[in-house]
Amino acid sequence: MARREFHPEDHPFGVSVGRLVNRLAALPGVGRKSAERLANHLVSCSAAEALELANAIKDVKDRVKRCQKCFNLTDSELCPICRDPRRDQTVVCVVEQPKDVTSLEAAGVFTGTYHVLGGRIAPLEGIHPGDLTIEALLKRIRDDNVKELVMATNPTLEGDGTALFISNRLEGQPVNVTRLARGIATGSVLEFANREMLADALRGRQAF
Amino acid sequence: MARREFHPEDHPFGVSVGRLVNRLAALPGVGRKSAERLANHLVSCSAAEALELANAIKDVKDRVKRCQKCFNLTDSELCPICRDPRRDQTVVCVVEQPKDVTSLEAAGVFTGTYHVLGGRIAPLEGIHPGDLTIEALLKRIRDDNVKELVMATNPTLEGDGTALFISNRLEGQPVNVTRLARGIATGSVLEFANREMLADALRGRQAF
Structure with a gap:
C-alpha cells in the first residue's frame, strides 16, 4: 500500500x-x-x-560503530559481549545481523561470543562472500583457537547456504560446526521468534 | 502489566x-x-x-505553544486554522484537546474554527470550569459575533456535562448551540474514531 x-x-x-x-x-x-x-x-x-x-x-x-572483533554494534572498541571475561571466546555464534544478537541474548542461555556477518550470501542481489565478514571470522577461528562455531543464520535458503559455505571453508580444521536446532520454522526470520523458541533452539543445537 | x-x-x-x-x-x-x-x-x-x-x-x-485565540497547538501566535481567511470565524467547534482538532480536520468537512478547552469538567479529579478556557470562549463568542457553537467534547458523561455547562452559560445569547451527531459510540473517545465516522458526525450535527 x-x-x-x-x-x-x-x-x-x-x-x-x-x-x-x-x-x-x-x-x-x-x-x-x-x-x-x-x-x-x-x-x-x-x-x-x-x-x-x-x-x-x-x-x-x-x-555507535562496529565491534573490532565480532562486528556487532557497540559504542566502544569491543562490544560488551567481547569485553566480558565470563563469555567463552572459543565458542562463536555466527549471525547475519546485530539484531539477531539482541534476540539470542534475550534467550539468555548462550555463554559464548558472536560473529556478525553483516548479511547473507545472495548472488541474485549481488551479495557475495567477500561482502560479508567471513575472512575476519576465519582469521578469528585460527587466532583464538575457536572450538565450536554455532551457525545461527536465518533458517532460509540463503541463510542455510551461507552457513554451508562457511562450513565448507572450515573442512579439515579442528573446529566443531553446529547449527541451531530446528525449533524455528523454516522461512521465518529470527527477529520475530520469541525467547522460548530461541532458547530451545540454542539448547538443542545439532552437528552441521 | x-x-x-x-x-x-x-x-x-x-x-x-x-x-x-x-x-x-x-x-x-x-x-x-x-x-x-x-x-x-x-x-x-x-x-x-x-x-x-x-x-x-x-x-x-x-x-510549539498555544494559539492565542483558540488554544490549539501552534508554532506561531495564531494556529494555522485561525490564520486561514477561508475558515469561518463565526462557527466554532469546541473540543477537549488539541488531538481532537487533528481527528476532526482529517474528516475534512468542517470549514469553521475551533476552541480547545484543555480538558473537561471533572469535579472528582479536581478539574473545575475555571481550569478550562471557557471564559476565553465566552469572550470570543461576544467579540467575534459567533453564530454557531458545535459541541465536539467526547461523548462521555463528563464531556456531555461540560457541553451542557457551556450551553447553560449561553442561554439568552444569539448563538446557536449544536452538537456532533451521535454517530460516535457513547463511552468511546474521539481520538480512535475513524474519519468516516467523524465526517458523518460533523454533517449530522443536531440542535443542543
Whole structure:
C-alpha cells in the first residue's frame, strides 16, 4: 500500500508538528495515526523527557560503530559481549545481523561470543562472500583457537547456504560446526521468534 | 502489566543503544520489542535521517505553544486554522484537546474554527470550569459575533456535562448551540474514531 504524502505545513498544529509527524511516520511499523499519537505525546510531555529522546538518537549516531572483533554494534572498541571475561571466546555464534544478537541474548542461555556477518550470501542481489565478514571470522577461528562455531543464520535458503559455505571453508580444521536446532520454522526470520523458541533452539543445537 | 526494568548498560550493543531503547519504550504504545526494532532502524539508517528526527523533536519543544485565540497547538501566535481567511470565524467547534482538532480536520468537512478547552469538567479529579478556557470562549463568542457553537467534547458523561455547562452559560445569547451527531459510540473517545465516522458526525450535527 503506497504511503500518502502529507505536507507538514498543512498540519493543524503548524509546520513543526507536521514535520515531526512525517519523521515518525517514516519509522518502520509506525503508521500515520501512531505518528500523530507519538507527536502529541512528545508535544505535551516534559521538555526533559522529549530532549532525552532526541539526545539519545544523536548519541547513537555519534557513538555507535562496529565491534573490532565480532562486528556487532557497540559504542566502544569491543562490544560488551567481547569485553566480558565470563563469555567463552572459543565458542562463536555466527549471525547475519546485530539484531539477531539482541534476540539470542534475550534467550539468555548462550555463554559464548558472536560473529556478525553483516548479511547473507545472495548472488541474485549481488551479495557475495567477500561482502560479508567471513575472512575476519576465519582469521578469528585460527587466532583464538575457536572450538565450536554455532551457525545461527536465518533458517532460509540463503541463510542455510551461507552457513554451508562457511562450513565448507572450515573442512579439515579442528573446529566443531553446529547449527541451531530446528525449533524455528523454516522461512521465518529470527527477529520475530520469541525467547522460548530461541532458547530451545540454542539448547538443542545439532552437528552441521 | 508492570513494565520490566532494563539497565541500559546490559544491552548487547552497549549503553548508548540501551538508553535509546529505554527512551523509545517509554513512548505510548511502544513495547520493548518495538523499541528494539526502532532503535535498530535508527542505528542503521543514514545519520541525516536520524538527526532530522532528533531535530524535529527538539523543534517542537522549542517552538510549539498555544494559539492565542483558540488554544490549539501552534508554532506561531495564531494556529494555522485561525490564520486561514477561508475558515469561518463565526462557527466554532469546541473540543477537549488539541488531538481532537487533528481527528476532526482529517474528516475534512468542517470549514469553521475551533476552541480547545484543555480538558473537561471533572469535579472528582479536581478539574473545575475555571481550569478550562471557557471564559476565553465566552469572550470570543461576544467579540467575534459567533453564530454557531458545535459541541465536539467526547461523548462521555463528563464531556456531555461540560457541553451542557457551556450551553447553560449561553442561554439568552444569539448563538446557536449544536452538537456532533451521535454517530460516535457513547463511552468511546474521539481520538480512535475513524474519519468516516467523524465526517458523518460533523454533517449530522443536531440542535443542543
